[in-house]
Amino acid sequence: MRPMSETVALVSLGCAKNLVDSEVMAGLLTRAGYRMIPSPEDADVIIVNTCAFIDEAQEEAVDTILELAGEKRSGRCRALIVTGCLAQRFASDLLAEMPEIDAVVGTGDFPGIADVVRRVLAGKRTKLVGAPCYLYDEKSPRILSTPSYVAYIKIAEGCSNRCSYCVIPDLRGPFRSRRVESVVAEAERLARGGAKELILVAQDTTRYGEDIYGRPSLARLLQEVCRVDGPRWLRTLYMYPTRVTDELIAVMASEPRICKYVDLPLQHADDDILRAMNRRGTSDDARDVIARFRAAIPDVTIRSTFIVGFPGETEEKFRTLVEFLKEVRLDRVGVFAYSPESGTPAARMRRGRVSAREKERRRREAMEVQRDISREKNEARVGRVYDVLIEGRSEETELVTVGRSQAEAPEIDGLIYIGNEHPPPGEFRRVRIADAGDYDLVGEALPSGEGGDA
Numbered sequence: 001m002r003p004m005s006e007t008v009a010l011v012s013l014g015c016a017k018n019l020v021d022s023e024v025m026a027g028l029l030t031r032a033g034y035r036m037i038p039s040p041e042d043a044d045v046i047i048v049n050t051c052a053f054i055d056e057a058q059e060e061a062v063d064t065i066l067e068l069a070g071e072k073r074s075g076r077c078r079a080l081i082v083t084g085c086l087a088q089r090f091a092s093d094l095l096a097e098m099p100e101i102d103a104v105v106g107t108g109d110f111p112g113i114a115d116v117v118r119r120v121l122a123g124k125r126t127k128l129v130g131a132p133c134y135l136y137d138e139k140s141p142r143i144l145s146t147p148s149y150v151a152y153i154k155i156a157e158g159c160s161n162r163c164s165y166c167v168i169p170d171l172r173g174p175f176r177s178r179r180v181e182s183v184v185a186e187a188e189r190l191a192r193g194g195a196k197e198l199i200l201v202a203q204d205t206t207r208y209g210e211d212i213y214g215r216p217s218l219a220r221l222l223q224e225v226c227r228v229d230g231p232r233w234l235r236t237l238y239m240y241p242t243r244v245t246d247e248l249i250a251v252m253a254s255e256p257r258i259c260k261y262v263d264l265p266l267q268h269a270d271d272d273i274l275r276a277m278n279r280r281g282t283s284d285d286a287r288d289v290i291a292r293f294r295a296a297i298p299d300v301t302i303r304s305t306f307i308v309g310f311p312g313e314t315e316e317k318f319r320t321l322v323e324f325l326k327e328v329r330l331d332r333v334g335v336f337a338y339s340p341e342s343g344t345p346a347a348r349m350r351r352g353r354v355s356a357r358e359k360e361r362r363r364r365e366a367m368e369v370q371r372d373i374s375r376e377k378n379e380a381r382v383g384r385v386y387d388v389l390i391e392g393r394s395e396e397t398e399l400v401t402v403g404r405s406q407a408e409a410p411e412i413d414g415l416i417y418i419g420n421e422h423p424p425p426g427e428f429r430r431v432r433i434a435d436a437g438d439y440d441l442v443g444e445a446l447p448s449g450e451g452g453d454a
C-alpha cells in the first residue's frame, strides 16, 4: 500500500458497461493506495474513461479531454490518462496529437491502471493497449459510483454479432460470459451493500452463456440472481430480438422480482435495411417477439432503439419504419441518426447514402411519432398505483422528489415526480399517477398500505 497522498479523479463517459469498468478501476486504484476524489480540479491524476460508439460520443470524449487538459496547464493535475473505447481505437493518434495526455489504456488493459498511474507520476508517458480480452469477476475490487440502492452488473463483455455499422466488436473483443456463480457472488456482495435494484448489462445479454455453457443461459442466470436476498428489482438491458427464448419470457413472467421491462434494440423495421445492417431476423420476427412478451406479461414495458439514415434507406423504407412504430406502439423508443464509423462494413457502403440533414429530419419525425404514442401510453397510466423507488429531490427544484417504477430504467427513461411527500432516496413507496407528460409522470405518494396495481 502507498501512503494515501496522491489523489485520482475519474470521469466516466458513455454507457453503463463503461461505468462498471470505471468502478472497477476506482476499486483497483483504492486498493493500490490512491485516494479517489470526485473533483478533477483537486486531483493529482485525472482519468477519462471514454466511449467511442458513434461520432457524437467521440466528440464528447475529445471535448472532455481538452477541457481537463486545462487542469494540467493551470491546476493541480500532474497527469492525464485516457482509457476506454476511444483509447482502444485511437491510441497512437491521441498520444501524437494531444501532448497533454500522459497515458492511454485500452479496454482490456485497465487491470494495470495502478501501475500506469505510478509510471505517469514518475514522468513516463505510457501506452498500454493490447487485445481486448479482459473480463472482471466477483473478486475484482469495485467502488460504486451509482447511489447505493442501484447497481449494474456486467454479465458478459464484448460482442460477436458484427452488426455492419458497429465498432464495438473491435473495441471490446469477442463475446465472453462470466460464470453464473461469479455473477451471483457479485449480486450477493452488492445486496450486502444495500442494492435494491440490480441491472444486468452486456453488449447482448440474450447471448449470455452461449460461449461457456453451449446454450443461451440468461433465463437460468436470472433465476439464480433472484434467489439473492435483498434486491427487490432485477432488470436486464440490451436483449437481441431473435435470441429471446420462450424460456426467458416465462422466467421474466413468473419471477416477481424481475422488472416487467424489456430493452430490445430493433434498429430498423425494413427487411432490406436489417439485412444490410447484418441484423438477424426480419420485421415479422420483431412483431413476433413483441407479441410473445405482451401475451406472457400483460403489463410489460418495451423499450427499443432505431437507427435512421442507414445507407440505402429510401424515403419508402423510412416510411416502413414509421408505420411499424405506429403499429407496434412500443412504450419507449430512442431514434439515432446513422453515423458511419471507420473500419465498419457500413462505412464502406457508397450507394444510397443519406445526407446529414435528411437523417436529422427523419430522426425528428420518428421521435415525434413516438412522442404522441408515449404520451397516450403515459395518459393511460393516470389513476394507477405503482411501487416507486425514490431517487431523491429533483434536479430542477427542491420542492419535488423523483422516483421510478419498474417501467422506468435509470438514466434512460422518464421519471415520476412526487410533490406531496419527500421520502428518502432508496425507499420504495406506493405512488398513484395523477398526471402525464410526453415522457414523465406526476404522482402522489400514498400512505403505506394503500393501493394495488404494479
Ligand code: SF4
Binding pocket: 159, 160, 161, 162, 163, 166, 167, 168, 169, 203, 204
Ligand atoms: S449487437 Fe450489434 S450493435 Fe450491439 S454491440 Fe454487438 S455488434 Fe454492436
